[in-house]
Amino acid sequence: MNGIIIFVLLIALLLTGMPISIALGLTVLAFLFTLTTMPVEIVSQRLFTGLDQFAIMAIPFFILAGNFLTHGGVAKRMIRFANALVGHLSGGLALAGVLACALFAAVSGSSPATVVAIGSMVIPAMVQQGYPKSFGVGVIGTAGALGILIPPSIVMIIYGVATNTSIGKLFIAGIIPGILLAALLMLVTWVVAKRKGYPTQPRANLKEVLLAFRECIWGLLLIVVVIGGIYGGAFTPTEAAAMSAVYAFVVAVYIYKDLRLRDVPRVLIDSANMSAMLLYIITNAILFSFLLTAENIPQDIALWVAAKGMEPWMFLIVLNILLLIAGNFMEPSSITLLLAPILFPVAMTLGIDPVHLGIVFTINMEIGMITPPVGLNLYVASGIAKMGLTEVTLACAPWIAVMIAFLLLVTYVPAIAMWLPNLLYAK
Numbered sequence: 251m252n253g254i255i256i257f258v259l260l261i262a263l264l265l266t267g268m269p270i271s272i273a274l275g276l277t278v279l280a281f282l283f284t285l286t287t288m289p290v291e292i293v294s295q296r297l298f299t300g301l302d303q304f305a306i307m308a309i310p311f312f313i314l315a316g317n318f319l320t321h322g323g324v325a326k327r328m329i330r331f332a333n334a335l336v337g338h339l340s341g342g343l344a345l346a347g348v349l350a351c352a353l354f355a356a357v358s359g360s361s362p363a364t365v366v367a368i369g370s371m372v373i374p375a376m377v378q379q380g381y382p383k384s385f386g387v388g389v390i391g392t393a394g395a396l397g398i399l400i401p402p403s404i405v406m407i408i409y410g411v412a413t414n415t416s417i418g419k420l421f422i423a424g425i426i427p428g429i430l431l432a433a434l435l436m437l438v439t440w441v442v443a444k445r446k447g448y449p450t451q452p453r454a455n456l457k458e459v460l461l462a463f464r465e466c467i468w469g470l471l472l473i474v475v476v477i478g479g480i481y482g483g484a485f486t487p488t489e490a491a492a493m494s495a496v497y498a499f500v501v502a503v504y505i506y507k508d509l510r511l512r513d514v515p516r517v518l519i520d521s522a523n524m525s526a527m528l529l530y531i532i533t534n535a536i537l538f539s540f541l542l543t544a545e546n547i548p549q550d551i552a553l554w555v556a557a558k559g560m561e562p563w564m565f566l567i568v569l570n571i572l573l574l575i576a577g578n579f580m581e582p583s584s585i586t587l588l589l590a591p592i593l594f595p596v597a598m599t600l601g602i603d604p605v606h607l608g609i610v611f612t613i614n615m616e617i618g619m620i621t622p623p624v625g626l627n628l629y630v631a632s633g634i635a636k637m638g639l640t641e642v643t644l645a646c647a648p649w650i651a652v653m654i655a656f657l658l659l660v661t662y663v664p665a666i667a668m669w670l671p672n673l674l675y676a677k
Contacts, residue, residue: 256281256541270584274534278541297533304488305417306532308407310525311491316358317521318498319469323508325367327466328353334462336436338453341443343379344389345436347372351393352400352432357472357498359402361619365394365630373634379449383635384645385442391631391642392649393435395616398582400428402476402491405582405615406608408532412539412590415604417487418480422671423605424612425477430666431613431656438652468501481674528583535587548595555596562600566661569593570614574654577618581626585618586611609667613657620646620653 259280263273279293319325332349339345350368358364369390376386398405401421410417442448454462475497476490485493502509509517542548555565572593576585590611597607619627622643632642660666 255285256545256547260538270580270588271531271534274531274538274588278534278537281541293537297537303411304486305407305411306529308402308417308488308491309404309528309532310521311488311495312359312402312404312407313524313528314518314521315472315491315494315498316360316363317517318495318502318509319354319357319472320363320367321502321509321513321517323506324357324466324469324501325350325354326371327462327506328469329368329371331459331462331466333451334454334459337451339440340450341381341439341448342451343372343376344381344386344439344443344448347376347386347390348393348432348436348439351390352396352428353466353470355394355397355400355428356402357469357494358397359404361395361397361616362626362630364397365391365627366634369394369631369634373631381448383637384641385448387631387635387637387642388645388647388649389435389439391627391646392620392653393432394627394630395619395653396428396432396435398619399424399431399609399612399616401425402487402494403612404528405586405612407487408528408583408586409590409608409611411532412535412587413594413604413608415608419605419671419675420608421477421480421487422674423609423667426670427609427613427656427660427667431653434652434656435649438649442648468505472497472501531583532587535584538588539591542591548592551592552595552599556599560600562602563662565596565600566602566610569597569610570657570661573611573614574617574621577614577625578621579624580618581624582615582618585615603664603668605671606664606667610657610661613653613660617650617653617657620650 256277260273260277263276264270268276282293329346329350332353333343333346336342336345336349347368350372351364354364354367358367372390373383373386377383397403401424403421403424406420406424407417409415410420472494476494479485479490479493480487499514503511503514573585573589576589580588594604594607598604619625622628622639628639628642628646631637632639635642637645
């Protein structure tokens with residue numbers, strides 16, 4: 251009964267238009283004050299201890315690294331390199347945009363940042379070359395979602411913190427699905443471009459490819475710093491995040507010199523604002539999760555599912571539907587923090603691997619970034635292209651369908667996500 255009261259209260263607050271972070275906190279306070287004898291002092295304790303986790307520090311560092319690279323000219327060099335590789339194919343500039351999104355995703359960890367960094371340059375260039383604007387928006391708006399699947403991923407860090415799952419394993423597990431999804435998006439883009447006769451560009455010779463690679467190598471090396479450092483045992487994911495921030499600063503300011511020292515405070519302030527917003531949501535979500543655990547709600551749900559004899563494949567269908575619906579109304583961090591503590595015990599009861607579950611969560615969050623009415627990538631792409639939300643949504647529709655098919659594939663073929671972590675972490 252208490253569980254029903256908690257969720258009814260939370261939904262009622264959300265329907266008022268209240269930010270989810272405040273709604274979570276007020277739900278906990280209202281329940282504690284009126285329906286329990288639990289000491290209220292525990293609220294202040296949980297607010298402070300909730301963030302006392304080393305892994306959470308990775309979030310502001312990765313945000314800072316992504317902002318340094320966004321302002322530091324890394325994106326334009328990656329676009330040039332991607333264009334040298336695939337620009338001669340049908341729809342070459344569009345293909346280069348998808349490939350550049352995948353490369354930038356591997357150094358930024360943020361989906362909206364990927365759309366801004368790549369889309370602001372590629373979409374106008376595509377229109378100038380004769381591509382329909384809607385095609386460019388569909389390609390880049392969707393490919394930008396790779397920013398939360400290809401590691402480093404802030405959503406994976408949040409999932410790892412919420413469920414006590416290894417962030418290092420989640421990062422490794424995201425590599426193959428990320429590469430596969432990027433390849434599928436490029437394939438769809440190529441097929442559409444081929445059928446409609448979209449323009450190609452002259453084939454780059456080997457010298458031009460090597461020159462473009464040399465220009466962007468410093469940005470690409472960040473992938474080695476993060477993934478290589480974590481897998482090689484040089485540092486933890488949090489330490490890798492700190493290293494990536496320092497590395498991105500050096501590359502942007504002293505190597506590429508696209509970011510001046512006087513601009514660094516502005517980047518720091520932007521990063522601090524974004525980090526504070528996420529950390530505030532995390533704090534209240536941890537408090538809400540504590541309340542659910544204290545009331546044994548996740549455990550009761552797990553027992554109920556076990557008593558009903560639900561098979562893992564049936565639970566995964568329900569999970570995907572629930573997350574896809576939630577993705578229409580909330581942003582990824584909030585969904586993960588709210589639903590992961592509830593659904594995770596049920597998945598463990600059914601024998602679903604926590605790392606595989608994390609990748610399924612992340613892909614659902616990707617799709618949520620490009621579905622209305624709250625899909626953030628849609629608004630970012632709309633602002634770049636000066637198009638309405640409905641037009642942008644329709645433009646992204648073919649690629650959204652591909653991503654849903656990909657979600658089902660990864661959901662029911664766990665080896666796609668689990669092969670690499672099982673190989674690297676085998677005892």
